[in-house]
Amino acid sequence: MTKCDSYDAIVVGAGHNGLTTACYLAKAGLKTLVIEKNEQIGGAAVSTELYDGWIYSNCSYVCSLLRQEIIRDLELPRFGLQVVPFRGGVNLDGKGNYIGAYPDHYVMRREIARHSPIDVDAYDRYYQLVMRQCRFIRPFLLRPAPDPTSMKPRDIGELIYLVKRMYDIGPREVGEMIRFWTMSIGDFLDEFFESEFVKAKFAGSGIIGTGLGVYSPGTAYVLLHHYMGDVDGSLGAWGFARGAMGAISKALGAALEEAGGEIRTDAGLGEFVIRNGKVTGVALENGDEYRAPIVASNMDVKRTILHHVGRDKLPGDYVKAVERFKIRGSSGKLNIALDAMPRFPDLPENGEIFQGDFACNTSLEMLERAYDDWKEGYWSSGPYFDMLIPTKIDPTLAPPGKHMMSVFVQYAPYDLNVGGVRSPNNWTDEKRDAFAECVFDRLSLVCPDIRERVLHAEVRSPADIEREVGLTEGNIFQGELTFDQLLFNRPAPGYAQYNTPIEGLYIVGSSTHPGGGVMAAPGANAAREILRKLGKTTAMPTVADDEF
Amino acid sequence: MAQSEKRYDVIVIGAGHNGLVSAATLAKLGKRVCVLEKENEIGGMARNYEIADGLQAPRIAHLLYNYNPVVARELGLAEKIDKAPISTIALSDDGRHIEIANGALRYADGAEHPDAAAYAEIRRKIEKFGKLLAPLALRSPPDLSEGLSLAGAGEAAAIAKLGLELKMFGKKDMREFLRIVLSNIYDLALDEMPDGEVAGLLAADAVWGAWAGPRSPGTVFLLMYRYAYGADPSLPKRGAGAVVDAIVDVARSRGVEIRTGAAVSRLNIKNDAVTGVVLEGGSEISAKVVMSSLGAFPSMKMAGPQHYDVETVRRLRNVRAKGMTAKVNLVLRQEPKIGGVSLAQIAGRFVIAPSAKYVERAFSKAKYGEFPGAPVIEFVMPMVSDAAQRGRYLLSAIVQYIPYHLKGGWDDAARDRLTALTIDTLSQYIPELRENIAHVDALSPAFIERETGAPGGHWHHGELSTDQLLTVRPVNGMSRYAFGVRGYYLCGAGAHPGGGVSGAAGRNSALQLLKDGVLS
Numbered sequence A: 001m002t003k004c005d006s007y008d009a010i011v012v013g014a015g016h017n018g019l020t021t022a023c024y025l026a027k028a029g030l031k032t033l034v035i036e037k038n039e040q041i042g043g044a045a046v047s048t049e050l051y052d053g054w055i056y057s058n059c060s061y062v063c064s065l066l067r068q069e070i071i072r073d074l075e076l077p078r079f080g081l082q083v084v085p086f087r088g089g090v091n092l093d094g095k096g097n098y099i100g101a102y103p104d105h106y107v108m109r110r111e112i113a114r115h116s117p118i119d120v121d122a123y124d125r126y127y128q129l130v131m132r133q134c135r136f137i138r139p140f141l142l143r144p145a146p147d148p149t150s151m152k153p154r155d156i157g158e159l160i161y162l163v164k165r166m167y168d169i170g171p172r173e174v175g176e177m178i179r180f181w182t183m184s185i186g187d188f189l190d191e192f193f194e195s196e197f198v199k200a201k202f203a204g205s206g207i208i209g210t211g212l213g214v215y216s217p218g219t220a221y222v223l224l225h226h227y228m229g230d231v232d233g234s235l236g237a238w239g240f241a242r243g244a245m246g247a248i249s250k251a252l253g254a255a256l257e258e259a260g261g262e263i264r265t266d267a268g269l270g271e272f273v274i275r276n277g278k279v280t281g282v283a284l285e286n287g288d289e290y291r292a293p294i295v296a297s298n299m300d301v302k303r304t305i306l307h308h309v310g311r312d313k314l315p316g317d318y319v320k321a322v323e324r325f326k327i328r329g330s331s332g333k334l335n336i337a338l339d340a341m342p343r344f345p346d347l348p349e350n351g352e353i354f355q356g357d358f359a360c361n362t363s364l365e366m367l368e369r370a371y372d373d374w375k376e377g378y379w380s381s382g383p384y385f386d387m388l389i390p391t392k393i394d395p396t397l398a399p400p401g402k403h404m405m406s407v408f409v410q411y412a413p414y415d416l417n418v419g420g421v422r423s424p425n426n427w428t429d430e431k432r433d434a435f436a437e438c439v440f441d442r443l444s445l446v447c448p449d450i451r452e453r454v455l456h457a458e459v460r461s462p463a464d465i466e467r468e469v470g471l472t473e474g475n476i477f478q479g480e481l482t483f484d485q486l487l488f489n490r491p492a493p494g495y496a497q498y499n500t501p502i503e504g505l506y507i508v509g510s511s512t513h514p515g516g517g518v519m520a521a522p523g524a525n526a527a528r529e530i531l532r533k534l535g536k537t538t539a540m541p542t543v544a545d546d547e548f
Numbered sequence B: 001m002a003q004s005e006k007r008y009d010v011i012v013i014g015a016g017h018n019g020l021v022s023a024a025t026l027a028k029l030g031k032r033v034c035v036l037e038k039e040n041e042i043g044g045m046a047r048n049y050e051i052a053d054g055l056q057a058p059r060i061a062h063l064l065y066n067y068n069p070v071v072a073r074e075l076g077l078a079e080k081i082d083k084a085p086i087s088t089i090a091l092s093d094d095g096r097h098i099e100i101a102n103g104a105l106r107y108a109d110g111a112e113h114p115d116a117a118a119y120a121e122i123r124r125k126i127e128k129f130g131k132l133l134a135p136l137a138l139r140s141p142p143d144l145s146e147g148l149s150l151a152g153a154g155e156a157a158a159i160a161k162l163g164l165e166l167k168m169f170g171k172k173d174m175r176e177f178l179r180i181v182l183s184n185i186y187d188l189a190l191d192e193m194p195d196g197e198v199a200g201l202l203a204a205d206a207v208w209g210a211w212a213g214p215r216s217p218g219t220v221f222l223l224m225y226r227y228a229y230g231a232d233p234s235l236p237k238r239g240a241g242a243v244v245d246a247i248v249d250v251a252r253s254r255g256v257e258i259r260t261g262a263a264v265s266r267l268n269i270k271n272d273a274v275t276g277v278v279l280e281g282g283s284e285i286s287a288k289v290v291m292s293s294l295g296a297f298p299s300m301k302m303a304g305p306q307h308y309d310v311e312t313v314r315r316l317r318n319v320r321a322k323g324m325t326a327k328v329n330l331v332l333r334q335e336p337k338i339g340g341v342s343l344a345q346i347a348g349r350f351v352i353a354p355s356a357k358y359v360e361r362a363f364s365k366a367k368y369g370e371f372p373g374a375p376v377i378e379f380v381m382p383m384v385s386d387a388a389q390r391g392r393y394l395l396s397a398i399v400q401y402i403p404y405h406l407k408g409g410w411d412d413a414a415r416d417r418l419t420a421l422t423i424d425t426l427s428q429y430i431p432e433l434r435e436n437i438a439h440v441d442a443l444s445p446a447f448i449e450r451e452t453g454a455p456g457g458h459w460h461h462g463e464l465s466t467d468q469l470l471t472v473r474p475v476n477g478m479s480r481y482a483f484g485v486r487g488y489y490l491c492g493a494g495a496h497p498g499g500g501v502s503g504a505a506g507r508n509s510a511l512q513l514l515k516d517g518v519l520s
């Protein structure tokens, strides 16, 4: 028999954003249900067992963007969330050189001096500029993006807030901001540094998750997107969630349940139930139906609208806008169980350097060439990777003495090109293995014995990521972070405040402002919009304010 | 000390069209102006030259894209220049070319094209948005630091007016503008049509002169800049050089003195104010104001870095100007024949960019300093209708992407490769071209830099990208033409609003210096 229960609000998808929205709604007293198609909650932030005794993060693997305001509002530490900051990080060139990353600014200066004395001062200037821009942008993450075409007092108020902040930072900095927000990360770094290797070290953050190259304008902003987070208030720092990224989702889930919310897993959405332009509930794949006047979708905008609403129920312009929303898969991931720590002959023994991420970026040109392969539909022959050995930070993730490796790889196309035909179906097992070999070749440059250490390796193409998490094309941000898809353009002009043309239907995932990453800001902002509509203004999430 | 010559109010360095427009604008108000040009010819990148005896050819620039009607009207050029928009033929590999004439797109054989409506809509949008932005090109960029001062109020009003006009568009177009203004032409075109000649043409028109491929964000803005006064370029009788000649006439009639073969080596500066210039031979000329039509960095070197603070020098050094465009002029013995093109169509503009991917691939090679496998080419045959040329024909081609920073450098062999690559590519559409060639001039970006002084041989003297536009052109803090030292001004393509044969930079800088009161 099929069930049919009523709720005040239903959230579709238990990604961290959906859970965040649900938490705020439940805390405001709404009877809230979350439905999730997978058996675990968390979406792209899940910890599971990879191999007997090895716990790993399925997709996202490091934490920094998660907003402090939300951690405090929802009291996540009380539900087990603990973020341990990186102590290191390193970029190797595979020829014996490395450049370490250290949290201590003076140690970092010394490290850069080994490669270029001139770049030491450049680093100070670079760092200060990036941090100033981060401070500028941070408050906007937890505010709605104003609609510049609107005359509503709230939109005008938000625009005035923006102008006021620009006025406050001064004309010189506004000029720098225009430049920084629109430049390519390659050009930006070229302005500061002389050493190719130093530039290559910093460039990675400008391309992670995008379908752009280091010389595409707009990638400096992507770097900002990766720097604007913090770990316990330490700006730009990255950290590692104890128990892997699923710990964040688990904490959110526990907070939700304490607030009276319900979560139903293995409950995939069939379609939204819509009557006369209004959402009235959801129908699951298994035939169950739930009713609610408010439905929030954590799925990306394309999936939500094109797969589960139906074009006939929507204005043509809106459908068109959603169709052209760019959501390009560009990255894959390898999760590897290791029987022992691989050797890194070029690195000092036992350094703190191992408690951070590893890359093998030799030059900006190498990174740009990796992008060129992808444009043509191939994975990069010399890929960029961001690798982490989480067991160096949290040894409980694997049996004693054993290790775990997470390798984020870019670029890998969603629609792989085989003989001129581009399709996600081209990702056969054989192709996936060939892709993995290419990544192992690259890894071998920095840890030559990696292949002998592997007990088990899971290889994921963008097509696999789409299949598991539902991220369209495997795009990690639920949509490219280019200006035409940011702020009031995200996900569609005129619908950037979490609303859709369907009354009561909201979009609360990373497709919305301020975008992807395990940040929870879209989820919180969306909850604010929903609660405002309901007149529950006292229960709304904290609005971030000036911080300088 | 060498003898100081007669004293001028203003010296303009460089007789490119912008320098000439500055001079003519100031002379109209009775200022004594002298233009100094290092070459023996006047006109810079926009001049004509004698390519073979008696045969005139456009040296570098050949078409007018964003020729500014306001500047032309102010100078009284309009009557002097015989110009009308020309049609464009986008060449296709299969011989079924596409023609755009009078704003409509169809196959060159007259048949309807499936993407005509999509093209028309993109063109309408870009022209409309370009027109919205056009007034910005005719004023100094807003100075953010003026804040709420009286001078700042004017700026605020200008911005407010722009905002108002944007609102008048109605929500739909306003939103569309804000969505696409910083985006890339590749997606804009391919969202509406399959990849092919039409998308290729839009891509090519967006990237001429730029160190950017169609996939690079910012290329839609470049298309707006180019289409601001209409999407179809025009080919004046006797080429872009005719524009220069007309400006020279006006300038001279107003008493402007133009000296050729007079290369400026540095500025004379006393007490942080300009007093004149020193020529390469050592002679000095004094003036209250010096305007430079060179790029920002060479202009700074001319004054001497000691006059600028460290941060400014750093910014100026970082101005990106990596030229990607070469010029190849061919003299032909007979009228060339292009399959699938009628006699009437041959007077148009031809573009070789069979798809947006083709354009991107050419860029993908050149960005590493390599020759593209197949370059993007725009060519015109300006003299085909001109019987006076005694049976000789001219083919003027802009070839992109040809990197300034070529691996191995620009030696004779590299220039020969440029020639060969151009001829090979053209020959695919003009079968008997090779046997028909009487003479070739291939100008690499490095050569263009040497000849005109434009940094990197760059079309705009400095990349026209969002981070080098408006308030941050040429660099943050120096956007209003005044260039660091009292009495020193920029007036060329490197300044706001950028290059192309438009004259806007020359005009604006002259008006700004009058407003600044440095001549009183």
Ligand SMILES: Cc1cc2nc3c(=O)[nH]c(=O)nc-3n(C[C@H](O)[C@H](O)[C@H](O)COP(=O)(O)OP(=O)(O)OC[C@H]3O[C@@H](n4cnc5c(N)ncnc54)[C@H](O)[C@@H]3O)c2cc1C
Residues within 6 Å of the ligand: A012, A013, A014, A015, A016, A017, A018, A035, A036, A037, A038, A041, A042, A043, A044, A045, A058, A059, A060, A061, A062, A063, A064, A065, A267, A268, A269, A270, A298, A299, A300, A331, A332, A333, A408, A465, A468, A469, A470, A471, A474, A475, A476, A477, A478, A508, A509, A510, A511, A516, A517, A518, A519
């Ligand atoms: C390989 C990879 C690595 C990454 N690395 C990092 C990182 O290190 N740090 C970082 O901050 N970010 C990282 N990210 C980005 C980050 O993980 C995502 O942007 C973020 O987790 C998205 O969260 P979300 O809640 O918006 O959406 P999602 O996590 O995508 O949640 C959507 C949810 O909806 C569910 N769903 C889909 N369809 C249905 C349906 N029909 N019915 C019911 N439920 C459905 C999905 O199962 C999923 O749980 C990474 C992403 C990937 C893919």
Ligand SMILES: Cc1cc2nc3c(=O)[nH]c(=O)nc-3n(C[C@H](O)[C@H](O)[C@H](O)COP(=O)(O)OP(=O)(O)OC[C@H]3O[C@@H](n4cnc5c(N)ncnc54)[C@H](O)[C@@H]3O)c2cc1C
Residues within 6 Å of the ligand: B013, B014, B015, B016, B017, B018, B019, B036, B037, B038, B039, B042, B043, B044, B045, B046, B060, B061, B062, B063, B064, B065, B066, B209, B262, B263, B264, B265, B293, B294, B325, B326, B327, B398, B448, B451, B452, B453, B454, B457, B458, B459, B460, B461, B491, B492, B493, B494, B498, B499, B500, B501, B502
């Ligand atoms: C290959 C190519 C093709 C182009 N095609 C077109 C086109 O078809 N249509 C179009 O609209 N635009 C085109 N452009 C762009 C356009 O030509 C330029 O933007 C414009 O002509 C620049 O004018 P200007 O007056 O600012 O500078 P320039 O024309 O560069 O003038 C600078 C002048 O300064 C002189 N000079 C340099 N150093 C000194 C010195 N030390 N002392 C004295 N004088 C000096 C130079 O000799 C030169 O005459 C093209 C550019 C290139 C590179």
